[in-house]
Amino acid sequence: MKNEQSTSLVEQFVTEILKKGTYHELDRRYLINRIYAMVGEQPLEKTTAVNDLLQLQDALIEAAIQNHKIEANPTDREILGADLMDFMTPTPYGVNTKFWDLYQKSPQTATAYFYRLSRDNDYIKTRAIAKNIEFPVPTDYGNLEITINLSKPEKDPRAIALAQKTVSTSYPQCQLCLENEGYEGRVGYPARGNHRIVRLQLDGETWGFQYSPYAYFAEHCIFISEVHRPMHIDRTTFQNLVAITKLFPDYFVGSNADLPIVGGSMLSHDHYQGGKHEFPMAVAAIEKPFELNGFANVSAGIVKWPMSVIRLKSVSESALVSAATKILKVWQNYDDPKRDIRHETNGENHHTITPIVRQRAGRFEMDLVLRDNQTSEQYPDGIFHPHQDVQHIKKENIGLIEVMGRAILPARLKAELLEVQRYLLKQSNEMKPYHKKWADQLQEKYQFTADNVQEIVDQEVGRVFLRVLEDAGVFKQTTDGQTGFMKFIHKVNEV
Numbered sequence: 001m002k003n004e005q006s007t008s009l010v011e012q013f014v015t016e017i018l019k020k021g022t023y024h025e026l027d028r029r030y031l032i033n034r035i036y037a038m039v040g041e042q043p044l045e046k047t048t049a050v051n052d053l054l055q056l057q058d059a060l061i062e063a064a065i066q067n068h069k070i071e072a073n074p075t076d077r078e079i080l081g082a083d084l085m086d087f088m089t090p091t092p093y094g095v096n097t098k099f100w101d102l103y104q105k106s107p108q109t110a111t112a113y114f115y116r117l118s119r120d121n122d123y124i125k126t127r128a129i130a131k132n133i134e135f136p137v138p139t140d141y142g143n144l145e146i147t148i149n150l151s152k153p154e155k156d157p158r159a160i161a162l163a164q165k166t167v168s169t170s171y172p173q174c175q176l177c178l179e180n181e182g183y184e185g186r187v188g189y190p191a192r193g194n195h196r197i198v199r200l201q202l203d204g205e206t207w208g209f210q211y212s213p214y215a216y217f218a219e220h221c222i223f224i225s226e227v228h229r230p231m232h233i234d235r236t237t238f239q240n241l242v243a244i245t246k247l248f249p250d251y252f253v254g255s256n257a258d259l260p261i262v263g264g265s266m267l268s269h270d271h272y273q274g275g276k277h278e279f280p281m282a283v284a285a286i287e288k289p290f291e292l293n294g295f296a297n298v299s300a301g302i303v304k305w306p307m308s309v310i311r312l313k314s315v316s317e318s319a320l321v322s323a324a325t326k327i328l329k330v331w332q333n334y335d336d337p338k339r340d341i342r343h344e345t346n347g348e349n350h351h352t353i354t355p356i357v358r359q360r361a362g363r364f365e366m367d368l369v370l371r372d373n374q375t376s377e378q379y380p381d382g383i384f385h386p387h388q389d390v391q392h393i394k395k396e397n398i399g400l401i402e403v404m405g406r407a408i409l410p411a412r413l414k415a416e417l418l419e420v421q422r423y424l425l426k427q428s429n430e431m432k433p434y435h436k437k438w439a440d441q442l443q444e445k446y447q448f449t450a451d452n453v454q455e456i457v458d459q460e461v462g463r464v465f466l467r468v469l470e471d472a473g474v475f476k477q478t479t480d481g482q483t484g485f486m487k488f489i490h491k492v493n494e495v
Contacts, residue, residue, distance in 0.1 A: 004233050012031055020448075022089065023087075023237050038064065038070070040069045041067070062462075081191070082185065089121045101410040108250050111219065117213060118196070118252070124211050128214065129151045130215060131151055134404075135458050137465070138206045142405070144466060147408055149214075151346055151473070165330075174228065174269050174453065177224075206226040206268055207226060209223055216401055216406065224269065224271045225271060230258070232258050233258045233328065241272060242320065245357050245358060252274055252343055252356060252357065253274035254354065257348070257371045261397060262384070262472070263399065264399040276348050280404065281356075281404040286301035288486070289302035292323055295313055300312050302489075307370075307470075309367050310368045313366075314363060325396055326355075333351075334351065340383050342374060356400070369403050372384045372445075385471060386398065386468045387471050390467050390468050395397075396410070403472075407465040409465075416431070421457055423439050424448065442456070451474065
């Protein structure tokens with residue numbers, strides 16, 4: 001006879017699965033036996049109160065470890081967790097059918113269903129995301145959003161060692177490929193047993209729509225080309241972004257740039273990101289409106305922002321796309337050596353755009369952020385990249401999300417900034433040497449107490465991030481920089 005506690009855990013989990021409607025009550029015994037096969041039949045030696053599906057999942061993973069069904073490492077835990085949650089997740093066909101049926105009611109009804117499913121089945125790691133640190137910092141450009149990203153799991157040394165002995169495979173080709181739907185996972189590669197993708201058509205091609213497992217903002221989603229091909233910014237990109245905002249009017253959507261240094265972390269697979277969040281850049285005002293020759297039905301202006309942003313607005317999607325394409329083509333061949341702006345050196349192209357599209361007040365609104373990925377002897381990491389004096393806070397690429405004013409700072413800073421605070425309070429500390437110059441500057445600027453040190457350090461981190469964005473701006477927010485920006489606008493109008 002099965003132990004009562006073990007049966008209780010499994011049966012509780014099955015009861016929760018049945019509530020989701022994917023299986024029928026007649027399937028109860030089948031599900032119980034399938035889960036016993038995965039976690040073992042012996043009870044947990046110790047257990048705490050289990051109140052919801054995620055806690056039941058955790059308890060079953062612990063049972064599987066005690067029963068020697070899996071090893072107590074992050075990879076095995078993740079794979080089993082995804083496989084357990086796959087039981088409460090409809091098939092890809094089921095998800096797509098329900099999504100598009102609900103879409104007939106409204107896009108918001110469809111996305112609400114898919115988002116809730118992706119949270120309920122633990123594909124979106126809500127508990128890990130809740131660990132992230134977040135705070136606003138007021139600036140002349142509005143409130144910047146500072147986050148320290150603690151959600152992504154650290155790499156397990158044992159997994160790294162095992163990966164060196166594992167036969168390499170090219171399936172899936174990358175973590176964005178549609179091949180990941182239902183993929184079991186392996187050492188060094190995430191489990192995707194509970195992963196689902198909604199299919200849609202863009203410009204005659206199949207694309208996938210999914211949510212980000214480690215979301216950086218509300219309903220953070222990804223649109224993924226069915227074809228594994230490199231990122232590219234061109235007219236088709238602009239058309240696709242506008243088409244997505246037509247499908248999902250309450251979402252913004254944007255694309256990382258398609259060049260190293262100024263692009264995102266995954267340039268090998270064509271994709272876009274979107275969601276419901278309104279970023280600081282989206283609410284930044286137009287600082288200098290200008291006429292765009294040949295586009296009477298498109299309003300244009302330079303945005304008051306530390307990076308170089310042109311905002312276009314129009315009720316006509318074709319006019320908006322044509323205007324953006326013209327600006328891109330001029331920028332791809334534009335030089336301003338006086339301001340270190342060169343479109344090409346030694347046969348390597350340097351200019352591209354980070355585009356973002358949203359709908360507002362019945363019009364399409366497109367922000368075009370000019371990017372230049374040159375390096376130099378003085379700035380080997382990038383002329384328009386965080387310079388070395390701010391890399392103690394942020395040295396990674398400035399991608400789509402950060403362009404819009406939301407900093408994604410590395411997890412190391414949680415502990416490191418505490419040591420900075422101890423240093424500023426003249427307490428015993430283990431502050432990293434690369435923070436010392438910055439900390440000494442703060443020491444001269446403020447009188448620190450135990451009550452104010454954290455708030456001041458947080459605000460100063462935000463000001464460093466502002467400098468990061470300023471470094472990434474090709475036309476600086478100076479009289480000379482804005483003169484250069486208008487020179488570029490004049491060039492666009494000459495073409």
